[in-house]
Amino acid sequence: xxxxxxxxxxxxxxMWSITLLAIYFLIFSIYxxxxxEETKESLKLMMESxxxxxxxxxxxxxxxxxxxxxxxxxEGYVFLVLLGGIYSAILGSTILLxxxxxxxxxxxxxxxxxxxxxxxxxILCGMLNILIFTTIITIGNWIGLxxxxxxxxxxxxxxxxxxxxxxxxxxxICIFISTFLKKxxxxxxxxxxxVFLSYFMQIIGGxxxxxxxxxxxxxxxxxxxRYIVLHNHIHMTYLWVGIGIIIACIIGTYCRYEHKEFK
Numbered sequence: 001x002x003x004x005x006x007x008x009x010x011x012x013x014x015m016w017s018i019t020l021l022a023i024y025f026l027i028f029s030i031y032x033x034x035x036x037e038e039t040k041e042s043l044k045l046m047m048e049s050x051x052x053x054x055x056x057x058x059x060x061x062x063x064x065x066x067x068x069x070x071x072x073x074x075e076g077y078v079f080l081v082l083l084g085g086i087y088s089a090i091l092g093s094t095i096l097l098x099x100x101x102x103x104x105x106x107x108x109x110x111x112x113x114x115x116x117x118x119x120x121x122x123i124l125c126g127m128l129n130i131l132i133f134t135t136i137i138t139i140g141n142w143i144g145l146x147x148x149x150x151x152x153x154x155x156x157x158x159x160x161x162x163x164x165x166x167x168x169x170x171x172x173i174c175i176f177i178s179t180f181l182k183k184x185x186x187x188x189x190x191x192x193x194x195v196f197l198s199y200f201m202q203i204i205g206g207x208x209x210x211x212x213x214x215x216x217x218x219x220x221x222x223x224x225x226r227y228i229v230l231h232n233h234i235h236m237t238y239l240w241v242g243i244g245i246i247i248a249c250i251i252g253t254y255c256r257y258e259h260k261e262f263k
Contacts, residue, residue, distance in 0.1 A: 002121045002124060002125060005095070005121055005122060005125040006125050006128065006129075009091065009095070009125060009126075009129055012087075012090075012091075013129050013132060013133060016083070016087045016133060017132075017133050017136040017137060019083075020079065020080070020083050020084070020137055021136065021137060021140040023079060024076070024079070024137075024140065024141055024144060025140070025144055027068070027071070027076070028068055028144035028145065031068040031071060032068065035066055035067070043065060043066065047060060053206070053207035053208060054207070056206050056207070057202075057203045057206040057207060058074050058075060058078070059073060059074045059077070059225060059226050059229060060074050062226070062229055062230060063229060067148050067149060067150050068144075068145060068148050069145050069148035069150050069151050069152075069156075070150065072141070072145060072156075072159075073155075073159060073225055073229060077159060077225045080137065080160075080163060081163050081166060081199075081220060081223055082195070082199060084133065084134070084137075084163055084166070084167050085166060085167065085170050085195040085198075085199070085219075085220070086192055086195050087133065087167075088130060088166075088167040088168070088170040088171040088174070089170050089171075089174050089188070089191030089192050089194065089195045090188055090191065090192070091126050091129060091130070091171055091174075092126060092170060092171035092172065092173070092174030092175040092178070092191060093174045093175070093177070093178050093184065093187035093188045093190070093191035094178070094184045094187065094188060095122045095125065095126050095175060096118075096119065096122045096175055096178055096179070096253075096257070097178040097179075097181060097182075097183075097184050097187050098184050099118075100182065115257055115258050116254060116257075116258065118257075119253060119254055119257050122175070123172075123175070123250065123253075126171050126175070127168065127171075130164065130167045130168060130171060131164070133167075134160070134161065134163065134164050134167070137160070138157070138160040138161065141156075141160060142156065142160075154232070155228060155229070155232060158228045158232075158233070158234060159225045159228055159229075162223045162225075162228065162234055163223045165222055165223055165238075165239060165242045165243075166219060166220065166222055166223035166242075168242075168246055169219055169222060169242050169245055169246055169249075170191070170194070170195060170219060172245075172246045172249035172250060172253070173194065173219075173245070173249055174187070174190075174191040174194070175249070175253055176249040176252045176253045176256070177190060177191070178191075179252075179253055179256035179257050179260055180256070194219075195219075198218045198219040198220055199218070199220050201214050201215065201217065201218040201220075202214075202215050202218035202220040202221055202224075205218060205221075221238065222238045222239075222241070222242045224238075
């Protein structure tokens with residue numbers, strides 16, 4: 001059953017991985033040719049004219065974008081967590097619910113498998129997909145970035161791997177929510193909405209101390225590259241809280257699915 005699920009989701013995994021890598025490779029290839037003494041001065045003037053809150057929201061107040069690695073830690077990281085978050089939301093929203101939505105749940109019940117075994121195979125497949133997605137992107141980015149003059153290997157791996165926590169949180173929150181719904185389209189829309197709402201909460205919360213609390217409850221704050229850049233290590237409190245949220249969603253998913261009525 002696990003192999004069947006992996007085969008079904010493999011095409012989507014490759015599509016998302018290749019799309020994100022293509023964006024990165026395009027930027028990595030043209031970025032060095034765009035940066036010279038003249039453009040560096042223009043970038044400096046542009047940064048000085050922008051509000052500090054906007055710069056802070058994209059880490060540009062602590063990281064320069066004169067190099068491609070600097071770009072990766074600012075705007076490039078947005079691509080990583082946002083597209084990866086959307087992929088995780090779609091995966092979590094559909095991986096369990098699609099059997100019911102596509103009327104294939106009867107096929108599964110015709111086999112000697114329990115509901116908990118169905119959930120387990122779906123969860124393991126989703127986690128493996130997220131791990132493969134992150135590994136492909138990390139290896140691809142390492143190839144493209146390791147020649148950057150300010151490349152920091154330790155910081156790169158922390159920034160590249162901490163999104164696994166975010167992806168799994170989104171995946172398990174969405175798979176839990178899907179146990180309350182009947183249609184994949186509604187679950188998918190809700191999952192993607194959670195991703196964008198959480199991202200905008202992080203951006204808005206970073207624009208002032210009075211509204212900073214908004215950022216602290218955003219899922220994207222659990223995978224903040226800003227904290228890694230400033231402290232050169234992962235925020236352990238967010239790590240453990242994130243793991244706790246994942247465990248709670250796993251338990252909730254098993255409980256809900258075990259007692260869910262299929263029509």
